[in-house]
Structures are given as C-alpha cells and as structure tokens.
Amino acid sequence: MHTPSSPSGAGEAGGPAVRVGALVPLTRPGWVEAGRHLLAGLELATREVNDAGGIGGRPLELVVRDTAADPRRAEAAVDELAGLGVAALAGEYHSVVARAAAARADALGLPFLCSSAVLDALTERPTERVARLAPAQSRGWRVYADFLLDAGHRHLAVAAEPSVYWASGIRVLREHLAPRGGTVAELDMRALTPEAACDELAGHRATALLLLVGHPEPAVPIVTSVRRDPRLAGIMIGAPAGQPEFGAWADALGGDGAGIPFLRYLPERLGPLGTRVEAALRERLAEAPSFVAFEGYDTVAVLAEVLRAHGAGRARLAGGWPRVEVEGTRGLIRFSRVPGVGVWQWAWPPLQVADRDPARPDRFRVLHTG
Known part of the structure; x- marks a missing residue:
C-alpha cells in the first residue's frame, strides 16, 4: 500500500482536497518498472495542477494503491478507495487487472480513467463511467x-x-x-x-x-x-x-x-508540452521516461480538466467524458465510441x-x- 502525501501547493486554502484513487503495480509480480513510470507521470501532473491553483482552489490529492498485477487485489483497492470518497479512479498498467478494476468501479458508480491497459473488452458491457487513454489492442x-x-x-x-x-x-x-x-x-x-x-x-x-x-x-x-x-x-x-x-x-x-x-504510444516528435514534461520526468525518474510515464501525466491532465468543468460529483464527472478536449503531451485528447470497445476511448493515440x-x-x- 502506498499513499504519498499531497504535492506542494496542496495545503492552500479553498476547501478540502479533491481525492483521486490511483491504481499502480508497484510490487512483483507486477511490472514494477512500468508502475514506477506510471506513478511518476501521475504525480508530476498532480503537482503541476496544484501549483496552478488546483481544482477551483481545492488541492488535488492522489491516493495510491499497489495492485501488484493481481485482479483481486485491484478489486479490493477499488472498494477501499470508493469508501474513502475519491471522486474518480486513475491508472493501472496490466490489462487483466484494469478489466477487473473497471468492472468493480462501474458496479460502484465510480468513474475510472484507465491510463495504459489496452485489452479491447475492458468491460463486458458498454458503460458511461469508464474511459481509456491507451489505444485498443486490436x-x-x-x-x-x-x-x-x-x-x-x-x-x-x-x-x-x-x-x-x-x-x-x-x-x-x-x-x-x-x-x-x-x-x-x-x-x-x-x-x-x-x-x-x-x-x-x-x-x-x-x-x-x-x-x-x-x-x-x-x-x-x-x-x-x-x-x-x-x-x-x-x-x-x-x-x-x-x-x-x-x-x-x-x-x-x-x-x-x-x-x-x-x-x-508516442508521436515521432513531441510538441512543446511533451518536450517540457519529458525533461521533468527524466529528472524525476533519473532516466529517459517511457510512454507509460506520459500516459500517467495525461491521465491527471484530463481528470483535472473534467473536474474543473463538471465538479467532483461522480455522476457529473462520468458524464463529462464525451466533452473532453485536452491538449496532452502526445496530442489533443478527445474521447469517442469505437466499435467493439465498450468504454469511452481516445480513438487516435499516436502509435x-x-x-x-x-x-x-x-x-x-x-x-x-x-
């Protein structure tokens, strides 16, 4: 279990923190290196959101849980995070784990922005509550x-x-x-x-x-x-x-x-935002950031925009996916319905x-x- 403290700027006045649950593989048999990169992107973007004033003056706080590539552990984490009052879930790298988390989040009415898992059938039935940044595996x-x-x-x-x-x-x-x-x-x-x-x-x-x-x-x-x-x-x-x-x-x-x-999942050349974020991630990781780190950053960038526009209520937040338009590190992010994919999908991530x-x-x- 891993719950980092709120980033700098999170202690400013403006109301209680807006909490987001983050699912990340941080221990074996999870792909620990991928988890470390994903978390670095999530945390960097959270810090920048808070340095820019948070969500309507309220700090954004990540509540991180280690899934260890275990679907049952991920389901338990979703239950715990829902009970802690998080506005939404973010993250996960392993497709099978993300599928279990998505099903549980959907059943609990909890919005989930999946960062990196690609399995087409992320949910068994279409849902309005789940969106995904990574391209579908197909x-x-x-x-x-x-x-x-x-x-x-x-x-x-x-x-x-x-x-x-x-x-x-x-x-x-x-x-x-x-x-x-x-x-x-x-x-x-x-x-x-x-x-x-x-x-x-x-x-x-x-x-x-x-x-x-x-x-x-x-x-x-x-x-x-x-x-x-x-x-x-x-x-x-x-x-x-x-x-x-x-x-x-x-x-x-x-x-x-x-x-x-x-x-x-990177463009041939990063734009100004991607170049700046790459440098910051490189410093944080002490190595070149993988595409997974950029997915983590973009996840929080999208969630912050939806939270600002629609508030922290779960139903309103989930209804915001089709209206998202966010400049991410790898291009303009919009969600749509893709045939064969039951979640809101960024249809054209770079490949x-x-x-x-x-x-x-x-x-x-x-x-x-x-």
Missing part, C-alpha cells in the same frame, strides 16, 4: 502486424503464456494475417524451456518469433537462447507488448536486447513500432507509425 496490434507484413514476415511463431491479453493479441494477429496468406504458430511456454522452444522454432517455417510472455521471466532467457542458437540466426524477435521500452530490458540483455521491435538501435542500444529507432 488497433495497436494490427499496426504491428502491418509492420511485420511490410518487412516480409508472413509466418510467425509466438512464445506464449496463458492470459486473456496474450490470447486476444494472437487472435488479432491471426485475423489480420490470414487474408494475406500469413500464419501464426503457438509455442506453449508452460511446457517448453527456452532451449526446447528453440528446437521447436528450428522446425517451423516462421521468420519471426514474438514474445507474448512476462518480463523478465521467461522473456529474457528466451531472447538469450534464440540469440545463441546458430540455427535461428535469421529469425527476427519481436515484442509487441513493449518489454524493450524499459531500461531493465537493456540492463538484462545488453546488445542481445536490441533490434527487437515493439509497440509504444509507433520502434526498437533499440543495435549500434547504440540506449537509443530508439522508429521503424513504423500508424
């Missing part, structure tokens, strides 16, 4: 499939673990590649060691292996095994879920972690396929945009 993974097709990869293998998220991604890939003569073969990493997966892969006609597994285990050992296997010298490794975005990937793999394309430059693994290359 859009992002189709862009990734287009990149693979353009690069000549029609026959894929996926090293996969059981998960609704991974299964959804495989379905998107299959549906997009099949009309173009593409195939997707699955390697079940519950049953295979990294070395055995290499043996299986050597017998396939796949030209690319996609990592649909957790980080660092078993993703890092799989990459190491493939890179060391002379039979697989010509195979491309990909990681659509974004594992190579974070510094821990480069720390664990060095040069072996370069040249592995992944999805990230890149990028990798770490083999010549300089600390530098990213943009390979494709969509």
Whole structure:
C-alpha cells in the first residue's frame, strides 16, 4: 500500500482536497518498472495542477494503491478507495487487472480513467463511467502486424503464456494475417524451456518469433537462447507488448536486447508540452521516461480538466467524458465510441513500432507509425 502525501501547493486554502484513487503495480509480480513510470507521470501532473491553483482552489490529492498485477487485489483497492470518497479512479498498467478494476468501479458508480491497459473488452458491457487513454489492442496490434507484413514476415511463431491479453493479441494477429496468406504458430511456454522452444522454432517455417510472455521471466532467457542458437540466426524477435521500452530490458540483455521491435504510444516528435514534461520526468525518474510515464501525466491532465468543468460529483464527472478536449503531451485528447470497445476511448493515440538501435542500444529507432 502506498499513499504519498499531497504535492506542494496542496495545503492552500479553498476547501478540502479533491481525492483521486490511483491504481499502480508497484510490487512483483507486477511490472514494477512500468508502475514506477506510471506513478511518476501521475504525480508530476498532480503537482503541476496544484501549483496552478488546483481544482477551483481545492488541492488535488492522489491516493495510491499497489495492485501488484493481481485482479483481486485491484478489486479490493477499488472498494477501499470508493469508501474513502475519491471522486474518480486513475491508472493501472496490466490489462487483466484494469478489466477487473473497471468492472468493480462501474458496479460502484465510480468513474475510472484507465491510463495504459489496452485489452479491447475492458468491460463486458458498454458503460458511461469508464474511459481509456491507451489505444485498443486490436488497433495497436494490427499496426504491428502491418509492420511485420511490410518487412516480409508472413509466418510467425509466438512464445506464449496463458492470459486473456496474450490470447486476444494472437487472435488479432491471426485475423489480420490470414487474408494475406500469413500464419501464426503457438509455442506453449508452460511446457517448453527456452532451449526446447528453440528446437521447436528450428522446425517451423516462421521468420519471426514474438514474445507474448512476462518480463523478465521467461522473456529474457528466451531472447538469450534464440540469440545463441546458430540455427535461428535469421529469425527476427519481436515484442509487441513493449518489454524493450524499459531500461531493465537493456540492463538484462545488453546488445542481445536490441533490434527487437515493439509497440509504444508516442508521436515521432513531441510538441512543446511533451518536450517540457519529458525533461521533468527524466529528472524525476533519473532516466529517459517511457510512454507509460506520459500516459500517467495525461491521465491527471484530463481528470483535472473534467473536474474543473463538471465538479467532483461522480455522476457529473462520468458524464463529462464525451466533452473532453485536452491538449496532452502526445496530442489533443478527445474521447469517442469505437466499435467493439465498450468504454469511452481516445480513438487516435499516436502509435509507433520502434526498437533499440543495435549500434547504440540506449537509443530508439522508429521503424513504423500508424
């Protein structure tokens, strides 16, 4: 459990704080590095909102809870936060966890702005209370499939673990590649060691292996095994879920972690706001901020605007999603209804396929945009 104190400026007169619950994976088995970046963005934006006068003179306060990538823990946190009187929920990185949190928030009448999770079916039924900044998985993974097709990869293998998220991604890939003569073969990493997966892969006609597994285990050992296997010298490794975005990937793999394309949600060039926020996040994190940190910042920027316009009442706040128009770090944010997605969706977040430059693994290359 983590509840940071209110940022500077939060103690000014003007009434009690407007509280927002923040769901963040801060401990294992959650993706801790992603959680740290998400929280850095949330906290930076909260500090700036308060330095600019808060919400109608009232300070904005984050009440942070660690989900640890556990859906049941997230549901319990939603219940607790609702009882504490938060106006809305924000955050979360893991799609399956965000889905559980969204369902519980919807049942309690609590608005939820999801920062980073991409699973299309974030809720089982359409709801007015939930909105999302990250692009739906079907859009992002189709862009990734287009990149693979353009690069000549029609026959894929996926090293996969059981998960609704991974299964959804495989379905998107299959549906997009099949009309173009593409195939997707699955390697079940519950049953295979990294070395055995290499043996299986050597017998396939796949030209690319996609990592649909957790980080660092078993993703890092799989990459190491493939890179060391002379039979697989010509195979491309990909990681659509974004594992190579974070510094821990480069720390664990060095040069072996370069040249592995992944999805990230950034424009090719940041505008003035994004450039300023990038510098502030870099100072806060002591490293280059990932796209997840920008998602955190934009989450609070949107919530602050909706709170100013509609007040802290939950019903009025949830009714504000379709009227949002906020300049975020990565472009103008508006929400709309997208076919197949039951929540209010920022329909056009920027998308890149990028990798770490083999010549300089600390530098990213943009390979494709969509």
